[in-house]
Amino acid sequence: MSYGKYLIVFAQAHHEFRIPELHSVASLYGFDISLPKGEIETDRPYMVVGLADEKHARQLAKRCILIKAIYEFYAQGSTYEELHTRNRANQALWTRYKLDTSFKFFVTAFNHKIPQDRQRQVVESFSYMDFLGKIDMKKPDITLGCFEEYIEKRGLIRDRHDGDGQFQQAYFGRLIEEGSARVLVKMFDVKKRQYFGNTSMESEVSLLMANQTLASPGKLIYDPFLGTGSMAYPVAYFGAQVFGSDIDGRQMRGKGSTPGVFRAAAQYGVSARILDLLTFDVTHNPWRCGGLFDAIVTDPPYGVRAGAKRLGRKKELDPERQALYWEHRNNPRPDDQPYIPPTKPYELSNLAVDLVQLARYLLKPGGRLVFFLPTVTEEYEEIDVQSMLCEGMEVIANSLQDFGSWGRRLVTILKTTTDSYSPPTFDLNTLEDASSSQHVPAHRDFREKYFQGFKPPAI
Known part of the structure; x- marks a missing residue:
């Protein structure tokens, strides 16, 4: 298959999320995309990719x-002489x-401000293209863009035009x-949302998560830790039906x-x-x-603002309270209050394993x-994610949102099997027995590590 080349101009945010x-x-x-060969520098603002049809470029621009x-x-070069040669x-x-x-x-630059007189010089240097049509700055038939990429000079005291013309690469193409x-x-x-909470996901990240789900009309998508519904709204906006718990x-x-999630929806x-x-x-x-x-x-909640819970007691009841418990279970309470079942903490590493099995x-x-997994930067290893997998489940994307000493990884796992499996048992004893002999992931006890400032506990 032959691919045409297209220049993508990225927003400077969430670099690791771009390729996924x-x-x-x-x-x-339903189309293929050809990425640059070798190691891809995802933090750069421009990327040349291969697509079989122009309509695929439009689909990417409308959804990404x-x-x-x-x-x-059309062309790129480390100098304009090189760029013009390739453009010809x-x-x-x-x-x-x-x-x-x-x-x-138009001519613009990344990490730099080009003086107007040199912008004019750059435009005039393309005169050999000999365009005879009318110049229309408001509603043109086509827009031609030239982009210069400069090394970041944040923190340096300099004139706004210092280093003008000393770009890494210049790119040229048609919008x-x-x-x-x-x-x-x-x-x-x-x-701006009518209903949100202190754990609501920021909009840009929730939209990226929605794209990872391939949300579209006719899809049915589930959020088992719905909270205030941050993931439900963009998924539904893209046309999917959503169920939450x-x-x-x-x-x-x-x-x-009216429930808050429905009000926001x-x-x-x-x-x-x-x-x-x-x-x-x-x-x-x-x-x-x-x-x-x-x-x-x-x-999933991981304990920084709100901890994960599951049904159960931290400690067993003494015989007297056990008898009272069964009495209230079998008979109405004297104060006519409903029975509220007790909960206990749900350790993150156990939750992650259970979530993968439930998904299968x-x-x-x-x-x-598609879910977020918090990780300690210095302790994280690839096996931390791989150790969560079970037969028939495969990691296809793992992108880090870096916060310094810790970060959270947007993990996308694909169900590759067509086999049927029994419902997971969520047996804590089985998980605890397995953890003694298998790899201990760095995200285990993440809450405790977070509040210790990710420092080793005092001996």
């Missing part, structure tokens, strides 16, 4: 959250626009599509006659796509058959589990 998002959106629309624009790629060699790409096409031409998905970041801004129904309900016009919300412990779930969902997306049971073949 490109692959996910390409998979969603991290894309600002996509251009048909590719004139078959642009000669069709020479005669009667109105156009706009295909502006990135229209970026506006969704402001649309889903948590500060949480052990604490108060997080989903909030105050008021109505704000985005997607309340009809929130199928239902149920309160239950995921380790004591009501699912009686598997293969239900196209994706599971969630941000509930996902359709080819379905995806």
Whole structure:
């Protein structure tokens, strides 16, 4: 298959999420994308990729959250002499626009401000293209862009034009599509949401998670730790039907006659796509058959702002209280108060293993589990994620959001098997016995490590 070359201009955020998002959106629309060979520097603002059709570039620009624009790629070079030589060699790409096409031409730079007089010089240096159409700066038929990339000089005291012309690379191409998905970041801004909590996920990350699920019309997606619904809204906005559950129904309900999640969903016009919300412990779930969902997306609580819980007691009751417990279970309480089952902490490493096994049971073949896993930067190893896997589940993306001494990894796991499996037992004793002989992941006891400042405990 022959690929045309396209220049992607990225937003400077979440560098490690770029490649997984490109692959996910390409998979969603059913096309292949050819990435640069060798090690990819994901923190650079420009990337040249291969696509079989221009419509694929438009699909990427309309769905990828991290894309600002996509251009048909004409040439690049470390000097303008080199760029012009390559652009002349590719004139078959642009000669069709020479005669009667109105156009706009602009020059810009990353990490630098180009003086206006040199911008004019750069534009004039492309005069050999001999475009005869009208210059139209408002509604041109085509837009030509030239981009200079400079090394970052943050923290240095300098004149705004220092080092002008000393760029790493210059790129040139024709605009295909502006990135229209970026506006969704402001649309889903948590500060503007009618219902949110102290653990609500920021909008840009929740949108990236939604793209990892391949959310689209006809898909059924589940969040087992729904909370205030941060992942549900963008997933539903992209057309999927959403089901949510949480052990604490108060997080989903909030105050008021209408549950908070439904109020926020109505704000985005997607309340009809929130199928239902149920309160239950995921380790004591009501699912009686598997293969239900196209994706599971969630941000499990890991104890910094809110800790994960599961049904059970930290300590066994003494005989007297045990007898009182059974009396209240079998007979109405004197004060007519409902029975509230006790909960105990749900250790993160156990939760992660359980979540993968639950996903294998509930996902359709080819379905995806997308979730965040907090990690200690100095202790993390690749095996930490691999050790969570079970037969039939494969990691296809693992992107770090770095906070310094710790970070959180957006992990995407694909169900590769078509076999049927029994529901997971969530047996803590089995997990504890296995952990004594297997790898101990760095995210175990993450809450305690976080509040110790990631320092070794005092001896």
